[in-house]
Amino acid sequence: MTNKSVAIGIIGAGIMGERLLNAILQQDPALIRACGIWxxxxxxxxxxxRTFPDVPRLPDAAAVTAASECVYVASPPASHLGHARAALAAGKNFFGEKPLSVDVTDARAFVAEAGNRGAVNFPFASSFAVAALRDWLGKGEIGTPRRIDIEVGFRIWPRPWQADAVAWLDRPQQGGFTREVVSHFLFLARRLVGPLHGLSGQASFPEAGKSERHIAATLRAGDLPVTLSGAVGAMTKDDHNVWTLEGDRGAVRLCDWSIAERRLPDGSWQPAPDAMPNERARPLALKRQLEGVARLARGEAHHLATLEEALNVQEIVEGILAG
Structure with a gap:
């Protein structure tokens, strides 16, 4: 393929659609450009x-697909695969929000038919903090890896900045923090350690018609045991998370999305030299994600989350929620 600017069309103008559109507009237009949104x-x-007057507003999803080389799907989860299949049928590539779907059987069928023409937006694939973790692991900082612990917590769900999406984000059919947040940390375990399997877990739905409020699970990433816990209402911060990889000689962890730390011999935790809060780190990761999208659309090798990785994460997530 040529190196001309890649046209990205966006289906879904919610939080994530707007966030990625803004990131596209800050990219070099010779690399990637927004061809429309619906x-x-x-x-x-x-x-x-009002916000993006120069971006074409197209009449329907089919018009977005027709205008695009790669279709970014940021609609609610139950609609993801319908738009993705339409993109592939039109000869386009697909880049979508997680989860891949909420129907595991349908997701397996889609991944089997899609080949390498799609990817899923797990920004840890482009995270500088994750790169720091990988570097420490490569240097043997923790010795032999022993286990992974994942803990997430929220003051309320949905988080305040997600209030506009409460109609689906706090419903068990498509929403909940396990799909929206825990999936990122499961992806991280899979990407750094190995395939996810051996799940034993459960979710609690104490409020009728609402998404889960507590989860607890054990599983394995490759050969390593993983423990996972999550809860709503157990802390004062809107959003807190810690992903920890313990070894026989030390540990590394990722805190609050973007702070990579390693444990020193005295037991204290030292942040990476370039650690930054998520508000600063997110735009940098999105820029790298979009560079990967351009490579995907050109048929080149990329670092984005593959459909197979996203399917593996979805299988674990839906298994927890079903439990």
Whole structure:
């Protein structure tokens, strides 16, 4: 393929659609450009007109697909695979939000038919903090890896900045923090250690019609045991998470999305020299994600989360929720 600018069309003008569109507009247009956006909500489209007046607002999803070389799907989860299949049928590539789907059987069928023409937006694939973890592991900082611990917690769910999506984000059919947040840390375990398997877990749904409020699970990433816990209402911070990899000579961890730390011999934790809060780290990771999208659209090797990785994460997530 040529190195001309890659046209990205966006289906879904919610938080993630707007976030990625803004990131595209900050990229070099010789690499990647926004060719249009569509959302079924008239209010969302009016917001796009006010915020991004120069980006074409297209009449439907089919028009986005027709205009694109790669279709970015940021609609609610149950609609992801319908848009993804339409993109592939039109000869386009697909880059989508997680989860891949909420139907594991359908997701398996899609991955089997899609080949290498899609990827999923797990930004840890482009994270500088994750690169620091990988570097420490490569240097043998922790010795032989022994186990992974994942802990997530929220003051309320959805988080305050997600309030506009509460209609689906706090419903058991498509929403919940396990799909939206825990999936990122499961992806991290899979990417750094190995395939996820051997799940034993459960979720608690104490409020009728609402998404889960507690989860607890054990599984394995490759040969390593993984323990996972998550809860809503157990802390004062809106969003807190810690992913820890313990070894026989030390440990490394990722805190609050973007702070990589290693444990020193005295037991204290030392941040990576370039550690930064997520508000600063997120745009840098999105830039690298979009560089990967351009490579995906050109048929080149990329570092993005593959469909197989996303499917493995989804299998574990849906297994926890079903338990």
């Amino acid at each position: 959302d079924p909500s008239p209010d969302a489209m009016r917001r796009m007109e």
